[in-house]
Amino acid sequence: MKVLAAVKRVIDYNVKIRVKPDNSDVDLTNVKMALNPFCEIAVEEAVRLKEKGVASEIVAVTVGPKAAQEQLRTALALGADRAIHVETDERVESLGAAKALARLVEEEQPGLVILGKQAIDTDNNQTGQMLAALTGLPQGTFASEVKVEGETLQVTREIDGGLQTVELSLPAIVTTDLRLNEPRYAKLPDIMKAKKKPMDVKSPAELGIEVASKVKLLKVEPPAERQGGVKVGSVDELVDKLKNEAKVIS
Amino acid sequence: MSILVLAEHHDGALAGATAHVVAAAQQIGGDIDVLVAGEGVSAIAEAAARLGGVSKVRVADHAAYAHLLAEPTAALIAELAGDYSHVLATASTTGKNVLPRVAALKDVAQISEIIAVESADTFKRPIYAGNAIATVQSEDALKVITVRATGFDAVGESGSASIEAVDFVADNTQSTFVKEALAQSDRPELGAAKVVISGGRGMGSGDNFTLLEGIADKLGAAIGASRAAVDAGFVPNDMQVGQTGKIVAPDLYIAVGISGAIQHLAGMKDSKVIVAINKDEEAPIFQVADYGLVADLFEAVPELEQQL
Numbered sequence: 001m002k003v004l005a006a007v008k009r010v011i012d013y014n015v016k017i018r019v020k021p022d023n024s025d026v027d028l029t030n031v032k033m034a035l036n037p038f039c040e041i042a043v044e045e046a047v048r049l050k051e052k053g054v055a056s057e058i059v060a061v062t063v064g065p066k067a068a069q070e071q072l073r074t075a076l077a078l079g080a081d082r083a084i085h086v087e088t089d090e091r092v093e094s095l096g097a098a099k100a101l102a103r104l105v106e107e108e109q110p111g112l113v114i115l116g117k118q119a120i121d122t123d124n125n126q127t128g129q130m131l132a133a134l135t136g137l138p139q140g141t142f143a144s145e146v147k148v149e150g151e152t153l154q155v156t157r158e159i160d161g162g163l164q165t166v167e168l169s170l171p172a173i174v175t176t177d178l179r180l181n182e183p184r185y186a187k188l189p190d191i192m193k194a195k196k197k198p199m200d201v202k203s204p205a206e207l208g209i210e211v212a213s214k215v216k217l218l219k220v221e222p223p224a225e226r227q228g229g230v231k232v233g234s235v236d237e238l239v240d241k242l243k244n245e246a247k248v249i250s
Numbered sequence: 251m252s253i254l255v256l257a258e259h260h261d262g263a264l265a266g267a268t269a270h271v272v273a274a275a276q277q278i279g280g281d282i283d284v285l286v287a288g289e290g291v292s293a294i295a296e297a298a299a300r301l302g303g304v305s306k307v308r309v310a311d312h313a314a315y316a317h318l319l320a321e322p323t324a325a326l327i328a329e330l331a332g333d334y335s336h337v338l339a340t341a342s343t344t345g346k347n348v349l350p351r352v353a354a355l356k357d358v359a360q361i362s363e364i365i366a367v368e369s370a371d372t373f374k375r376p377i378y379a380g381n382a383i384a385t386v387q388s389e390d391a392l393k394v395i396t397v398r399a400t401g402f403d404a405v406g407e408s409g410s411a412s413i414e415a416v417d418f419v420a421d422n423t424q425s426t427f428v429k430e431a432l433a434q435s436d437r438p439e440l441g442a443a444k445v446v447i448s449g450g451r452g453m454g455s456g457d458n459f460t461l462l463e464g465i466a467d468k469l470g471a472a473i474g475a476s477r478a479a480v481d482a483g484f485v486p487n488d489m490q491v492g493q494t495g496k497i498v499a500p501d502l503y504i505a506v507g508i509s510g511a512i513q514h515l516a517g518m519k520d521s522k523v524i525v526a527i528n529k530d531e532e533a534p535i536f537q538v539a540d541y542g543l544v545a546d547l548f549e550a551v552p553e554l555e556q557q558l
Contacts, residue, residue, distance in 0.1 A: 098354060121377065129349075132320070138320075138424035214390050222381075
């Protein structure tokens with residue numbers, strides 16, 4: 001079974017973001033970029049499925065600027081076999097990304113597509129669900145366990161308050177939650193090998209789609225700044241403040 | 251304008267979050283209908299009809315909608331969406347699962363987790379785990395939106411909406427419900443708790459997390475952890491508060507032995523009152539804490555438990 005793993009280039013999760021002075025967006029110049037953590041989990045899951053003999057080939061895909069090829073190389077170093085880059089400098093939101101991925105699903109005919117549940121930049125949590133709608137496939141979102149059983153897929157999903165298990169017909173779309181796995185680190189020889197793995201570059205026009213978003217970003221502001229408070233000298237004083245000043249305990 | 255709100259429900263009862271989403275719908279303005287989908291949901295529909303500001307409750311009561319699986323539920327909403335300018339749901343795991351699928355079926359964008367309504371087409375939403383607030387404007391004819399419940403005060407129960415049945419039954423051969431395992435903890439869920447007490451690397455070991463349990467019991471708190479504590483193997487990943495874990499905003503957040511890495515702060519800085527207990531007085535957590543106590547946690551935590 002062929003597995004498509006979709007990835008996104010985002011700001012590194014350890015970087016403190018800055019809003020541009022003109023409030024047009026978050027400033028990404030000279031900022032460390034990385035593979036979105038949930039996408040890393042998606043690639044890892046695909047690699048584990050291949051190690052178990054369930055997946056035969058892993059294709060890493062992304063939609064974004066030229067620089068996003070770095071993240072495809074990371075996916076290749078982690079174990080993907082080849083990569084497809086849909087290159088665009090547009091501000092791509094979930095629907096545009098899902099449209100591009102839907103065309104790749106049509107071309108590649110994978111048995112399973114794995115995506116991160118959300119990117120840590122826009123925090124949309126939409127692309128997998130949209131891809132499922134556009135391809136007419138079932139979806140197992142926020143997965144903490146994925147089991148392929150013959151022609152079906154059992155997905156355990158992280159829902160509010162617990163876990164839900166659903167059975168999906170294949171092909172299917174899965175999005176990853178944190179507990180699905182702990183991604184490995186790429187080893188140096190694998191990073192070297194990844195440089196030689198094939199990477200296809202396509203444009204949205206070649207795929208016959210438009211990726212530009214119909215949601216306009218009017219303004220980006222920093223959230224209300226939190227002021228540090230006071231240091232208390234003892235547990236007694238702390239309890240007193242919580243009871244009588246903050247009134248959060250009684 | 252007319253707005254359809256998807257009702258959230260659990261265990262046969264209307265979830266409180268729905269009243270917050272109706273409040274967001276009121277701010278957008280227009281007629282508000284609530285869709286109750288599920289199996290055996292008549293009592294839920296009656297509860298939804300009592301929500302203030304609701305004109306009509308539409309009920310899709312059928313086995314196809316049991317457990318609100320994404321495929322049939324999205325097909326149902328897409329079928330009804332033609333009557334509306336906006337479709338809203340709570341930004342719960344149900345809303346997040348279903349609404350993007352609805353949006354793509356209708357070839358429109360989805361706007362996630364709004365915290366404020368600026369106008370009928372313009373909304374504020376947190377991005378980068380709340381480290382920035384974006385104002386976005388939708389140019390689509392149909393706006394499909396999930397709502398962060400804590401951003402809006404709930405409407406009251408002053409309404410008496412009419413209730414009407416929806417006959418459409420979605421055909422679904424692709425997904426089936428297998429089972430659900432809901433946490434049977436006496437403690438509240440991290441995301442919904444009014445008080446959260448979290449431990450960091452300073453806890454030293456997983457066993458030491460039992461130190462937090464006494465306080466959690468007394469305050470009815472959920473127990474969380476920093477990524478450092480998770481990475482050190484002290485506690486499982488589902489306890490993680492932070493950018494890559496759960497985002498929480500309780501009335502009281504107590505950070506114990508947590509230095510305050512950016513990625514942790516992103517997950518808890520919207521808490522109303524933050525308490526930090528750490529022996530390193532230079533720890534960045536003190537820059538966001540309302541009350542900081544520089545102390546050895548192994549002495550301070552038992553003492554705090556005793557005094558509560």
